[in-house]
Amino acid sequence: MSFYKSTAWRHKRERVLKRDNYICQECTRYGKSTPATTVHHIEPLKDKPKLRLEGNNLVSLCDKCHERMHNRDTNTLTPLGVEWVRRKNGGRRKEGI
């Protein structure tokens, strides 16, 4: 069975959306309130399967921002996607200081 169809994922996904108030967490960095429609694996499922249900590896996004995290041609993260990995692993340091 596909991971994305599993009960564990569906429950986790719902909890992450609720945690993030159903708002896109990329848009909110820029003061925009866009409804979140998807939950993104910051470190991709294929790279870090152990983190597939870790709350801090999951973030609510709108479709548009989610598309901006993935390079569909190369099946890798975009620089923006990589930035989220770095921020997750580096804590919440302020940028540019």
Ligand SMILES: [Zn+2]
């Ligand atoms: Zn967004």
